[in-house]
Amino acid sequence: MVLQRLVRAVIMGPPGSGKGTVSLRISKSFGLKHISSGDILRANINAKTELGLLMKSCIDQGQLVPDDVMSRLILSDLRTVDRCSWLLDGFPRTVYQAEALDDTCTVDTVINLNVPFQTIKQRLTSRWTHLPSGRIYNTDFNPPKVPGFDDETGEPLVQRDDDKQDTVTRRLKSYETQTEPVLEYYRSKGVLETFSGTETNKIWPHVEVFLHRKLAAISQRMA
Template sequence: MQLRKAARVILVGAPGVGKGTQTERMLKRFPQLSAISSGDLLRENVRNKTALGIHAEAIMKEGNLVPDSTILRLIMNELTTRGWLTPAQPTKPLTLNSVAASVNPLAALSSAIPFEKEDNYITPAPSKDTKYDYSESPDASFILDGFPRTAAQAEQLDAKIPINLVVDIRTPTEVILDRICNRWVHAASGRVYNTTFNAPKVPGRDDVTGEPLIQREDDKPETWKARLAKFEETSMPLLEHYDKLGVLWRVQGNSSDEISPKIFDEFKKRFGMAH
Protein backbone atom coordinates (compact mmCIF):
# COMPACT_ATOMS: atom_id res chain seq x y z
CA MET A 1 0.00 0.00 0.00
CA GLN A 2 1.51 3.30 -1.14
CA LEU A 3 1.19 6.51 0.87
CA ARG A 4 0.40 9.93 -0.58
CA LYS A 5 2.03 12.03 2.16
CA ALA A 6 4.26 11.67 5.21
CA ALA A 7 2.74 9.87 8.19
CA ARG A 8 4.28 10.78 11.57
CA VAL A 9 2.74 8.34 14.01
CA ILE A 10 2.76 7.49 17.71
CA LEU A 11 1.07 4.43 19.22
CA VAL A 12 -0.17 4.82 22.80
CA GLY A 13 -1.50 1.99 24.95
CA ALA A 14 -1.22 0.19 28.26
CA PRO A 15 1.72 -2.19 28.78
CA GLY A 16 0.93 -5.48 27.07
CA VAL A 17 -1.68 -4.00 24.72
CA GLY A 18 0.34 -5.04 21.65
CA LYS A 19 1.97 -1.83 20.39
CA GLY A 20 5.01 -3.77 19.16
CA THR A 21 2.81 -6.22 17.24
CA GLN A 22 0.87 -3.38 15.60
CA THR A 23 4.10 -1.60 14.66
CA GLU A 24 5.47 -4.74 12.97
CA ARG A 25 2.25 -5.26 11.04
CA MET A 26 2.08 -1.63 9.91
CA LEU A 27 5.68 -1.73 8.68
CA LYS A 28 4.84 -4.80 6.58
CA ARG A 29 1.60 -3.34 5.21
CA PHE A 30 3.05 0.11 4.47
CA PRO A 31 6.69 -0.29 3.27
CA GLN A 32 7.31 3.47 3.25
CA LEU A 33 6.95 3.52 7.04
CA SER A 34 10.04 3.31 9.26
CA ALA A 35 10.22 2.55 12.98
CA ILE A 36 12.24 4.99 15.07
CA SER A 37 12.83 3.85 18.65
CA SER A 38 14.35 6.30 21.13
CA GLY A 39 15.70 3.34 23.12
CA ASP A 40 17.39 1.84 20.05
CA LEU A 41 18.86 5.23 19.10
CA LEU A 42 20.25 5.65 22.61
CA ARG A 43 21.88 2.20 22.62
CA GLU A 44 23.24 2.71 19.09
CA ASN A 45 24.81 6.09 19.95
CA VAL A 46 26.35 4.70 23.15
CA ARG A 47 27.73 1.71 21.22
CA ASN A 48 29.15 3.91 18.44
CA LYS A 49 30.56 6.41 20.96
CA THR A 50 29.05 9.47 19.26
CA ALA A 51 29.13 12.77 21.16
CA LEU A 52 25.50 12.28 22.21
CA GLY A 53 26.18 8.66 23.16
CA ILE A 54 29.18 9.53 25.34
CA HIS A 55 27.14 12.27 27.03
CA ALA A 56 24.19 9.91 27.67
CA GLU A 57 26.41 7.08 28.92
CA ALA A 58 28.08 9.39 31.46
CA ILE A 59 24.63 10.35 32.80
CA MET A 60 23.52 6.72 33.07
CA LYS A 61 26.76 5.66 34.80
CA GLU A 62 25.95 8.18 37.52
CA GLY A 63 22.64 6.39 38.02
CA ASN A 64 20.57 9.19 36.49
CA LEU A 65 17.89 9.09 33.78
CA VAL A 66 18.84 10.48 30.40
CA PRO A 67 17.06 13.87 30.20
CA ASP A 68 14.27 14.57 27.71
CA SER A 69 16.45 17.13 25.93
CA THR A 70 19.07 14.47 25.11
CA ILE A 71 16.47 11.95 23.89
CA LEU A 72 14.94 14.67 21.71
CA ARG A 73 18.40 15.48 20.30
CA LEU A 74 18.88 11.80 19.40
CA ILE A 75 15.57 11.78 17.52
CA MET A 76 16.27 15.10 15.78
CA ASN A 77 19.72 13.86 14.77
CA GLU A 78 18.23 10.67 13.29
CA LEU A 79 15.57 12.55 11.31
CA THR A 80 18.13 15.08 10.09
CA THR A 81 20.55 12.32 9.05
CA ARG A 82 17.75 10.70 7.03
CA GLY A 83 17.11 14.05 5.32
CA TRP A 84 13.55 14.32 6.66
CA LEU A 85 14.30 17.37 8.77
CA THR A 86 16.43 20.41 7.99
CA PRO A 87 17.13 23.52 10.07
CA ALA A 88 15.04 26.38 8.68
CA GLN A 89 16.92 29.29 7.13
CA PRO A 90 15.24 32.48 8.39
CA THR A 91 15.61 35.65 6.39
CA LYS A 92 17.65 38.09 8.48
CA PRO A 93 18.68 41.71 7.90
CA LEU A 94 22.24 42.25 6.68
CA THR A 95 24.64 42.78 9.59
CA LEU A 96 28.40 42.84 10.06
CA ASN A 97 28.18 39.28 11.37
CA SER A 98 26.24 38.10 8.33
CA VAL A 99 28.79 39.73 6.02
CA ALA A 100 31.56 37.98 7.96
CA ALA A 101 29.64 34.73 7.64
CA SER A 102 29.61 35.04 3.87
CA VAL A 103 33.42 35.20 3.97
CA ASN A 104 33.94 32.60 6.69
CA PRO A 105 30.57 31.06 7.64
CA LEU A 106 32.05 28.47 10.02
CA ALA A 107 33.89 31.13 12.06
CA ALA A 108 30.82 33.35 12.32
CA LEU A 109 28.57 30.44 13.29
CA SER A 110 30.97 29.18 15.93
CA SER A 111 30.74 32.48 17.81
CA ALA A 112 26.98 32.05 18.19
CA ILE A 113 26.33 28.28 18.45
CA PRO A 114 28.21 25.73 20.56
CA PHE A 115 29.72 22.98 18.41
CA GLU A 116 30.05 19.32 19.19
CA LYS A 117 32.63 16.96 17.78
CA GLU A 118 30.73 13.95 16.49
CA ASP A 119 32.61 11.13 14.77
CA ASN A 120 34.72 12.72 12.02
CA TYR A 121 32.75 15.89 11.48
CA ILE A 122 31.52 18.83 13.50
CA THR A 123 27.84 19.60 13.85
CA PRO A 124 26.25 22.61 15.53
CA ALA A 125 24.23 21.77 18.63
CA PRO A 126 20.72 23.11 17.88
CA SER A 127 19.52 25.78 20.24
CA LYS A 128 16.18 25.54 22.02
CA ASP A 129 14.75 28.02 19.51
CA THR A 130 16.02 26.30 16.35
CA LYS A 131 13.19 25.90 13.83
CA TYR A 132 13.02 23.07 11.35
CA ASP A 133 11.53 22.35 7.96
CA TYR A 134 10.15 18.81 7.70
CA SER A 135 9.58 16.67 4.64
CA GLU A 136 6.05 15.74 3.55
CA SER A 137 7.38 13.01 1.25
CA PRO A 138 5.66 9.64 1.81
CA ASP A 139 9.14 8.16 2.27
CA ALA A 140 9.61 10.38 5.35
CA SER A 141 6.95 8.39 7.24
CA PHE A 142 7.70 6.91 10.63
CA ILE A 143 6.29 5.39 13.80
CA LEU A 144 8.02 6.91 16.81
CA ASP A 145 8.47 4.57 19.78
CA GLY A 146 9.46 5.47 23.34
CA PHE A 147 9.04 9.24 23.05
CA PRO A 148 7.00 11.23 23.89
CA ARG A 149 5.52 9.58 26.98
CA THR A 150 4.32 12.76 28.69
CA ALA A 151 2.52 15.95 27.62
CA ALA A 152 5.67 17.98 28.39
CA GLN A 153 7.72 15.77 26.06
CA ALA A 154 5.03 16.08 23.38
CA GLU A 155 5.24 19.87 23.53
CA GLN A 156 9.02 19.71 23.07
CA LEU A 157 8.56 17.46 20.03
CA ASP A 158 5.78 19.68 18.60
CA ALA A 159 8.22 22.60 18.53
CA LYS A 160 10.46 20.63 16.16
CA ILE A 161 8.17 18.39 14.10
CA PRO A 162 4.39 17.81 14.32
CA ILE A 163 2.99 14.32 14.83
CA ASN A 164 -0.06 13.88 12.57
CA LEU A 165 -1.59 10.66 13.96
CA VAL A 166 -1.71 9.36 17.53
CA VAL A 167 -3.34 5.92 17.84
CA ASP A 168 -4.78 5.25 21.30
CA ILE A 169 -5.07 1.44 21.51
CA ARG A 170 -7.62 0.22 24.04
CA THR A 171 -8.03 -3.36 25.28
CA PRO A 172 -9.93 -4.21 28.49
CA THR A 173 -7.66 -4.50 31.52
CA GLU A 174 -8.86 -8.00 32.38
CA VAL A 175 -8.06 -9.21 28.85
CA ILE A 176 -4.48 -7.86 28.99
CA LEU A 177 -3.97 -9.18 32.52
CA ASP A 178 -5.13 -12.64 31.47
CA ARG A 179 -2.81 -12.55 28.45
CA ILE A 180 0.18 -11.33 30.48
CA CYS A 181 -0.24 -13.64 33.47
CA ASN A 182 -0.51 -16.73 31.26
CA ARG A 183 2.71 -15.94 29.37
CA TRP A 184 5.72 -18.17 30.03
CA VAL A 185 9.16 -18.02 28.42
CA HIS A 186 12.05 -20.35 27.70
CA ALA A 187 14.88 -18.13 28.88
CA ALA A 188 17.67 -19.57 26.70
CA SER A 189 15.84 -19.33 23.34
CA GLY A 190 13.22 -16.64 23.99
CA ARG A 191 10.39 -18.98 22.93
CA VAL A 192 7.11 -17.66 24.31
CA TYR A 193 4.11 -19.75 25.38
CA ASN A 194 0.67 -18.83 26.61
CA THR A 195 -1.28 -21.32 28.66
CA THR A 196 -4.55 -20.05 27.14
CA PHE A 197 -3.91 -20.26 23.39
CA ASN A 198 -0.34 -21.50 22.82
CA ALA A 199 0.33 -23.91 25.70
CA PRO A 200 3.51 -26.02 25.87
CA LYS A 201 3.05 -29.74 25.19
CA VAL A 202 4.18 -30.50 28.73
CA PRO A 203 3.00 -27.93 31.30
CA GLY A 204 5.86 -25.74 32.48
CA ARG A 205 8.37 -27.24 30.00
CA ASP A 206 9.85 -26.00 26.71
CA ASP A 207 8.68 -28.04 23.70
CA VAL A 208 12.17 -28.30 22.17
CA THR A 209 14.55 -28.78 25.11
CA GLY A 210 12.21 -29.87 27.90
CA GLU A 211 13.81 -27.24 30.14
CA PRO A 212 11.64 -25.38 32.68
CA LEU A 213 9.81 -22.22 31.59
CA ILE A 214 9.94 -19.00 33.59
CA GLN A 215 7.64 -16.04 34.04
CA ARG A 216 9.36 -12.71 33.39
CA GLU A 217 9.27 -10.13 36.16
CA ASP A 218 7.29 -7.75 33.93
CA ASP A 219 4.65 -10.45 33.38
CA LYS A 220 3.82 -10.89 37.06
CA PRO A 221 0.41 -9.40 37.96
CA GLU A 222 1.68 -7.08 40.68
CA THR A 223 4.45 -5.71 38.41
CA TRP A 224 2.05 -5.17 35.54
CA LYS A 225 -0.50 -3.37 37.73
CA ALA A 226 2.20 -0.99 38.99
CA ARG A 227 3.27 -0.26 35.38
CA LEU A 228 -0.36 0.28 34.39
CA ALA A 229 -0.90 2.82 37.19
CA LYS A 230 2.21 4.74 36.06
CA PHE A 231 1.09 4.61 32.43
CA GLU A 232 -2.39 5.93 33.24
CA GLU A 233 -0.93 8.77 35.28
CA THR A 234 1.20 10.06 32.40
CA SER A 235 -0.91 9.02 29.40
CA MET A 236 -4.07 10.96 30.30
CA PRO A 237 -2.46 14.43 29.88
CA LEU A 238 -0.55 13.15 26.81
CA LEU A 239 -3.75 11.99 25.09
CA GLU A 240 -5.56 15.21 26.04
CA HIS A 241 -2.70 17.17 24.48
CA TYR A 242 -3.01 15.36 21.15
CA ASP A 243 -6.81 15.42 21.28
CA LYS A 244 -6.69 19.23 21.40
CA LEU A 245 -4.43 19.18 18.33
CA GLY A 246 -6.98 17.04 16.47
CA VAL A 247 -4.64 14.13 15.72
CA LEU A 248 -5.88 11.59 18.29
CA TRP A 249 -7.73 8.49 17.11
CA ARG A 250 -8.94 5.68 19.41
CA VAL A 251 -9.28 2.02 18.51
CA GLN A 252 -10.67 -0.78 20.67
CA GLY A 253 -10.48 -4.55 20.56
CA ASN A 254 -9.74 -7.66 22.59
CA SER A 255 -6.86 -8.88 20.44
CA SER A 256 -4.22 -7.63 18.02
CA ASP A 257 -5.97 -9.51 15.19
CA GLU A 258 -9.15 -7.56 15.92
CA ILE A 259 -7.37 -4.21 16.17
CA SER A 260 -5.00 -4.40 13.18
CA PRO A 261 -7.63 -4.18 10.38
CA LYS A 262 -9.17 -1.11 12.05
CA ILE A 263 -5.77 0.62 12.19
CA PHE A 264 -5.03 -0.28 8.55
CA ASP A 265 -8.38 1.15 7.39
CA GLU A 266 -7.93 4.41 9.29
CA PHE A 267 -4.34 4.74 8.10
CA LYS A 268 -5.38 4.26 4.47
CA LYS A 269 -8.09 6.91 4.84
CA ARG A 270 -5.62 9.44 6.22
CA PHE A 271 -2.46 8.71 4.25
CA GLY A 272 -3.20 6.21 1.46
CA MET A 273 -3.24 6.94 -2.24
CA ALA A 274 -6.69 7.75 -3.63
CA HIS A 275 -7.95 5.13 -6.13
Protein backbone atom coordinates (compact mmCIF):
# COMPACT_ATOMS: atom_id res chain seq x y z
CA MET A 1 0.00 0.00 0.00
CA VAL A 2 1.34 3.43 -0.98
CA LEU A 3 0.52 5.99 1.71
CA GLN A 4 -0.39 9.51 0.61
CA ARG A 5 0.69 11.06 3.89
CA LEU A 6 2.70 10.16 6.97
CA VAL A 7 0.91 7.85 9.40
CA ARG A 8 1.46 7.76 13.16
CA ALA A 9 0.40 4.54 14.87
CA VAL A 10 0.86 3.07 18.34
CA ILE A 11 0.69 -0.61 19.30
CA MET A 12 -0.23 -1.62 22.83
CA GLY A 13 -0.62 -4.87 24.72
CA PRO A 14 0.74 -6.60 27.81
CA PRO A 15 4.18 -8.26 27.81
CA GLY A 16 3.92 -11.56 25.93
CA SER A 17 0.87 -10.49 23.90
CA GLY A 18 2.70 -10.79 20.56
CA LYS A 19 3.40 -7.09 19.97
CA GLY A 20 6.84 -7.81 18.52
CA THR A 21 5.52 -10.29 15.95
CA VAL A 22 2.56 -8.11 14.95
CA SER A 23 4.78 -5.01 14.71
CA LEU A 24 7.16 -6.76 12.33
CA ARG A 25 4.25 -7.86 10.14
CA ILE A 26 2.81 -4.34 10.07
CA SER A 27 6.21 -2.92 9.09
CA LYS A 28 6.59 -5.46 6.30
CA SER A 29 3.03 -5.17 4.98
CA PHE A 30 2.46 -1.43 5.29
CA GLY A 31 5.91 0.14 5.32
CA LEU A 32 5.62 1.70 8.77
CA LYS A 33 8.93 2.03 10.60
CA HIS A 34 8.82 0.01 13.84
CA ILE A 35 10.08 2.16 16.71
CA SER A 36 10.69 0.30 19.97
CA SER A 37 11.01 2.36 23.16
CA GLY A 38 13.11 -0.46 24.62
CA ASP A 39 15.60 -0.22 21.74
CA ILE A 40 15.83 3.57 22.17
CA LEU A 41 16.38 3.14 25.90
CA ARG A 42 19.15 0.56 25.44
CA ALA A 43 20.84 2.61 22.72
CA ASN A 44 20.96 5.70 24.95
CA ILE A 45 22.26 3.74 27.92
CA ASN A 46 24.97 2.11 25.77
CA ALA A 47 25.92 5.47 24.24
CA LYS A 48 25.99 7.02 27.73
CA THR A 49 23.93 10.03 26.66
CA GLU A 50 22.75 12.42 29.35
CA LEU A 51 19.25 10.92 29.38
CA GLY A 52 20.68 7.40 29.08
CA LEU A 53 22.81 7.86 32.20
CA LEU A 54 19.84 9.32 34.06
CA MET A 55 17.72 6.33 33.12
CA LYS A 56 20.44 3.84 34.03
CA SER A 57 20.68 5.44 37.45
CA CYS A 58 16.93 5.00 37.96
CA ILE A 59 17.00 1.39 36.75
CA ASP A 60 20.05 0.49 38.87
CA GLN A 61 18.27 1.83 41.95
CA GLY A 62 15.15 -0.16 41.12
CA GLN A 63 13.16 3.00 40.46
CA LEU A 64 10.69 3.72 37.68
CA VAL A 65 12.01 6.11 35.06
CA PRO A 66 10.15 9.43 35.57
CA ASP A 67 7.48 10.21 32.97
CA ASP A 68 9.09 13.45 31.87
CA VAL A 69 12.49 11.79 31.33
CA MET A 70 10.99 8.91 29.33
CA SER A 71 8.91 11.33 27.26
CA ARG A 72 11.90 13.56 26.47
CA LEU A 73 13.90 10.53 25.35
CA ILE A 74 11.26 9.01 23.05
CA LEU A 75 10.01 12.29 21.60
CA SER A 76 13.56 13.40 20.86
CA ASP A 77 14.07 10.19 18.88
CA LEU A 78 10.75 10.58 17.04
CA ARG A 79 11.80 14.00 15.78
CA THR A 80 14.67 12.32 13.90
CA VAL A 81 12.18 10.21 11.89
CA ASP A 82 9.64 12.92 11.14
CA ARG A 83 9.77 12.16 7.42
CA CYS A 84 8.48 8.60 7.58
CA SER A 85 5.39 6.77 8.79
CA TRP A 86 5.95 4.89 12.02
CA LEU A 87 4.55 2.38 14.50
CA LEU A 88 5.48 3.13 18.12
CA ASP A 89 5.86 0.16 20.47
CA GLY A 90 6.29 0.42 24.27
CA PHE A 91 5.31 4.08 24.58
CA PRO A 92 3.17 5.69 25.91
CA ARG A 93 2.69 3.74 29.14
CA THR A 94 0.98 6.45 31.16
CA VAL A 95 -1.57 9.16 30.41
CA TYR A 96 1.14 11.79 31.00
CA GLN A 97 3.24 10.18 28.25
CA ALA A 98 0.20 9.94 25.94
CA GLU A 99 -0.49 13.65 26.40
CA ALA A 100 3.18 14.48 25.74
CA LEU A 101 3.01 12.45 22.52
CA ASP A 102 -0.17 14.26 21.48
CA ASP A 103 1.58 17.58 21.98
CA THR A 104 4.21 16.47 19.45
CA CYS A 105 2.11 14.76 16.77
CA THR A 106 -1.34 13.43 15.90
CA VAL A 107 -1.78 9.73 16.56
CA ASP A 108 -3.93 8.22 13.79
CA THR A 109 -4.63 4.84 15.33
CA VAL A 110 -3.83 2.77 18.41
CA ILE A 111 -3.81 -1.01 17.99
CA ASN A 112 -4.47 -2.81 21.26
CA LEU A 113 -3.73 -6.55 21.53
CA ASN A 114 -6.09 -7.94 24.16
CA VAL A 115 -4.74 -11.37 25.12
CA PRO A 116 -6.04 -13.06 28.32
CA PHE A 117 -3.54 -12.84 31.17
CA GLN A 118 -3.86 -16.59 31.76
CA THR A 119 -2.73 -17.25 28.18
CA ILE A 120 0.22 -14.88 28.61
CA LYS A 121 1.25 -16.47 31.91
CA GLN A 122 1.23 -19.89 30.27
CA ARG A 123 3.14 -18.57 27.25
CA LEU A 124 5.86 -16.77 29.22
CA THR A 125 6.40 -19.25 32.04
CA SER A 126 6.90 -22.00 29.43
CA ARG A 127 9.88 -20.12 27.90
CA TRP A 128 13.42 -21.35 28.37
CA THR A 129 16.49 -19.63 26.95
CA HIS A 130 19.97 -20.56 25.77
CA LEU A 131 21.72 -17.49 27.09
CA PRO A 132 24.90 -17.49 24.92
CA SER A 133 22.91 -17.50 21.64
CA GLY A 134 19.58 -16.02 22.76
CA ARG A 135 17.68 -19.00 21.34
CA ILE A 136 14.28 -19.31 22.98
CA TYR A 137 12.29 -22.51 23.40
CA ASN A 138 8.74 -23.00 24.59
CA THR A 139 7.87 -26.28 26.29
CA ASP A 140 4.33 -26.10 24.84
CA PHE A 141 4.89 -25.45 21.13
CA ASN A 142 8.63 -25.26 20.46
CA PRO A 143 10.31 -27.64 22.92
CA PRO A 144 14.02 -28.55 22.78
CA LYS A 145 14.81 -32.05 21.46
CA VAL A 146 16.23 -32.94 24.85
CA PRO A 147 14.32 -31.32 27.73
CA GLY A 148 16.40 -28.65 29.44
CA PHE A 149 19.19 -28.49 26.82
CA ASP A 150 19.92 -26.42 23.70
CA ASP A 151 19.43 -28.26 20.38
CA GLU A 152 22.64 -27.00 18.78
CA THR A 153 25.18 -26.96 21.62
CA GLY A 154 23.70 -29.32 24.18
CA GLU A 155 24.29 -26.64 26.82
CA PRO A 156 21.75 -26.16 29.64
CA LEU A 157 18.76 -23.88 29.17
CA VAL A 158 17.71 -21.42 31.86
CA GLN A 159 14.48 -19.65 32.70
CA ARG A 160 15.05 -15.90 32.81
CA ASP A 161 13.84 -14.03 35.85
CA ASP A 162 11.37 -12.16 33.62
CA ASP A 163 9.74 -15.47 32.68
CA LYS A 164 9.25 -16.83 36.19
CA GLN A 165 5.70 -17.07 37.57
CA ASP A 166 5.97 -14.40 40.27
CA THR A 167 7.70 -11.91 37.96
CA VAL A 168 5.20 -12.47 35.13
CA THR A 169 2.27 -11.94 37.52
CA ARG A 170 3.84 -8.72 38.84
CA ARG A 171 4.58 -7.38 35.34
CA LEU A 172 1.02 -8.05 34.17
CA LYS A 173 -0.45 -6.37 37.25
CA SER A 174 1.80 -3.36 36.69
CA TYR A 175 0.73 -3.17 33.04
CA GLU A 176 -2.94 -3.34 33.99
CA THR A 177 -2.61 -0.58 36.61
CA GLN A 178 -0.49 1.75 34.46
CA THR A 179 -1.89 1.19 31.02
CA GLU A 180 -5.66 0.77 31.41
CA PRO A 181 -6.02 4.57 31.83
CA VAL A 182 -4.01 5.03 28.60
CA LEU A 183 -6.39 2.73 26.72
CA GLU A 184 -9.32 4.73 28.09
CA TYR A 185 -7.59 7.96 27.04
CA TYR A 186 -7.30 6.76 23.43
CA ARG A 187 -10.77 5.18 23.50
CA SER A 188 -12.24 8.58 24.39
CA LYS A 189 -10.42 10.09 21.39
CA GLY A 190 -11.92 7.49 19.04
CA VAL A 191 -8.57 6.12 17.81
CA LEU A 192 -8.39 2.86 19.80
CA GLU A 193 -8.97 -0.44 17.99
CA THR A 194 -8.84 -3.59 20.16
CA PHE A 195 -8.12 -7.09 18.84
CA SER A 196 -8.84 -9.98 21.18
CA GLY A 197 -7.63 -13.55 21.01
CA THR A 198 -5.17 -16.14 22.28
CA GLU A 199 -3.05 -16.74 19.15
CA THR A 200 -1.08 -14.15 17.20
CA ASN A 201 -1.66 -15.94 13.87
CA LYS A 202 -5.43 -15.68 14.39
CA ILE A 203 -5.34 -12.05 15.57
CA TRP A 204 -3.10 -10.84 12.73
CA PRO A 205 -5.58 -11.20 9.79
CA HIS A 206 -8.03 -8.92 11.63
CA VAL A 207 -5.29 -6.34 12.26
CA GLU A 208 -4.28 -6.52 8.60
CA VAL A 209 -7.83 -5.98 7.30
CA PHE A 210 -8.37 -3.09 9.71
CA LEU A 211 -5.12 -1.35 8.70
CA HIS A 212 -5.87 -1.69 4.98
CA ARG A 213 -9.22 0.01 5.58
CA LYS A 214 -7.87 2.62 8.01
CA LEU A 215 -4.90 3.67 5.90
CA ALA A 216 -6.99 3.82 2.75
CA ALA A 217 -9.41 6.15 4.55
CA ILE A 218 -6.54 8.37 5.69
CA SER A 219 -5.16 8.56 2.15
CA GLN A 220 -8.60 9.46 0.72
CA ARG A 221 -9.07 12.25 3.26
CA MET A 222 -5.77 13.80 2.22
CA ALA A 223 -6.33 13.40 -1.52
